Amino acid sequence: MYKLEKSSTPLYIQLYEQIKEDIKNKNLTGKKLLSIRKMCQEYKLSKTTVESAYNQLYAEGYIESHPQKGYFVSEDIYKEFKKQKSNIKNKENPDKKYKYNFFPAQYSDDVFPKKLWSKLHNKIISSSNFGIYPNKQGDLGFRKQIAKYLESSRAVSCTEEQIVVCSGFSDSMFIIANILKEFTNTIGIEEPGYKVVQKVFQQVGYKIKPISITSQGVDLKQLERSKSKLIYVTPSHQYPTGVTIPISNRIKLINWAIKNNSYIIEDDYDSELSYYNRPVPSLQGINNNQKVIYTGTFSKALSPALRVSYIVLPKELLKVYKEIFDFSFSGVPIDIQKTLELFIKEGFWDKHIRKMRTLNKKKHELMKKAIQTYLKESVKIVREGSGLAILIKPTVKIDMNMLQNLLEENLIKIYPVHFDSSLKDEVINIGFGCFKEEEITPAIVSFSKIWYKAVL
Numbered sequence: 001m002y003k004l005e006k007s008s009t010p011l012y013i014q015l016y017e018q019i020k021e022d023i024k025n026k027n028l029t030g031k032k033l034l035s036i037r038k039m040c041q042e043y044k045l046s047k048t049t050v051e052s053a054y055n056q057l058y059a060e061g062y063i064e065s066h067p068q069k070g071y072f073v074s075e076d077i078y079k080e081f082k083k084q085k086s087n088i089k090n091k092e093n094p095d096k097k098y099k100y101n102f103f104p105a106q107y108s109d110d111v112f113p114k115k116l117w118s119k120l121h122n123k124i125i126s127s128s129n130f131g132i133y134p135n136k137q138g139d140l141g142f143r144k145q146i147a148k149y150l151e152s153s154r155a156v157s158c159t160e161e162q163i164v165v166c167s168g169f170s171d172s173m174f175i176i177a178n179i180l181k182e183f184t185n186t187i188g189i190e191e192p193g194y195k196v197v198q199k200v201f202q203q204v205g206y207k208i209k210p211i212s213i214t215s216q217g218v219d220l221k222q223l224e225r226s227k228s229k230l231i232y233v234t235p236s237h238q239y240p241t242g243v244t245i246p247i248s249n250r251i252k253l254i255n256w257a258i259k260n261n262s263y264i265i266e267d268d269y270d271s272e273l274s275y276y277n278r279p280v281p282s283l284q285g286i287n288n289n290q291k292v293i294y295t296g297t298f299s300k301a302l303s304p305a306l307r308v309s310y311i312v313l314p315k316e317l318l319k320v321y322k323e324i325f326d327f328s329f330s331g332v333p334i335d336i337q338k339t340l341e342l343f344i345k346e347g348f349w350d351k352h353i354r355k356m357r358t359l360n361k362k363k364h365e366l367m368k369k370a371i372q373t374y375l376k377e378s379v380k381i382v383r384e385g386s387g388l389a390i391l392i393k394p395t396v397k398i399d400m401n402m403l404q405n406l407l408e409e410n411l412i413k414i415y416p417v418h419f420d421s422s423l424k425d426e427v428i429n430i431g432f433g434c435f436k437e438e439e440i441t442p443a444i445v446s447f448s449k450i451w452y453k454a455v456l
């Protein structure tokens with residue numbers, strides 16, 4: 001249906017523009033256009049208006065005229081535009097300012113406790129010695145606080161000796177990949193999963209073995225068959241499916257590692273942000289098995305901009321770490337480490353987590369309601385209740401390329417991800433953390449208007 005209205009734009013131009021958009025964005029190759037007479041009747045237009053619109057489309061090659069038969073959409077236009085658009089999409093501009101950016105792992109600027117942080121930071125600046133080199137592995141006081149927190153909140157069993165302070169998840173993975181290089185050259189990785197892991201391990205020279213995700217988490221039989229001696233998992237909330245590995249399979253996974261003298265990398269990236277139930281205790285803490293390398297981050301509950309993460313190494317790997325990385329310092333500046341130490345020590349971290357849970361739960365509910373109201377039955381929510389995003393799966397046929405391009409034109413950004421082991425199912429990560437509460441419904445309203453245009 002075309003929308004033609006009285007405006008300063010002549011009717012024939014309005015009609016021409018709308019037909020042209022359809023031809024560019026939908027696969028209409030070879031389709032017959034309404035005859036001039038029918039178009040006049042249907043839209044109550046004069047013959048001259050329709051003829052002028054068709055003539056313009058014909059002149060530009062969008063349609064062809066077949067004598068006695070009518071006008072038809074020319075071949076290859078949709079295909080060529082699609083190619084061109086996917087090229088445009090690949091040349092992403094990271095600095096592009098979006099009206100609504102549904103990035104699944106960021107916060108609106110009002111969330112970070114700026115006043116408190118600057119007070120603590122000032123204290124640290126005036127009391128720290130900036131003339132000396134810091135501890136390579138990370139400040140000892142900060143590591144003590146991390147160890148205490150992990151023990152009390154995540155049931156991780158460790159001492160500060162085992163903790164390495166890193167500057168974000170990719171740094172954590174880079175260190176782990178290098179520590180284990182002499183031990184194995186193959187890693188099993190959850191499929192679907194977080195692509196950063198694959199990229200880092202590939203760069204360090206590992207072979208990647210994708211291991212499927214079942215409703216019980218990573219497929220243990222496939223893992224056994226893969227003969228790998230290292231596996232990366234997100235046991236509390238699998239990324240992206242949200243599956244939690246049940247206790248029976250956690251024990252089996254650990255037994256696999258003990259029996260095969262293998263290691264498990266546990267990525268506990270978002271356990272602080274669980275809205276419907278208490279976070280599941282860590283895999284690392286089960287039997288103090290020394291087979292799990294635990295990784296965590298301050299990105300999810302505090303700030304992704306600070307770039308602070310940490311690893312808990314089994315004692316036998318600590319020696320290897322110290323040998324390999326004896327030249328290297330933690331990438332996190334000492335003032336950030338010491339401010340975070342104070343933040344945890346004085347009880348602000350625990351309070352902050354509670355506050356984040358309440359705030360994010362509210363945003364999560366608003367987003368869920370907006371999705372249900374405006375996208376209705378055209379999507380199914382496939383992951384919710386934790387983190388900073390809701391995952392939706394189309395229940396209708398969607399042209400994902402067209403959707404993304406139309407959204408880009410309207411300054412809206414979404415993040416499709418694969419959701420099944422065969423990588424056929426594409427779902428969309430709808431971040432809510434990045435919006436203020438009052439922005440959530442308008443964001444979904446704007447998104448939904450474009451969404452329906454991409455339904456095939």
Ligand SMILES: Cc1ncc(COP(=O)(O)O)c(C=O)c1O
Nearest residue numbers: 105168169194239269297299309
């Ligand atoms: C699966 C997973 N692991 C780890 C992280 C943490 O990343 P970083 O510490 O680099 O912010 C994220 C962030 O979104 C994630 O999705």
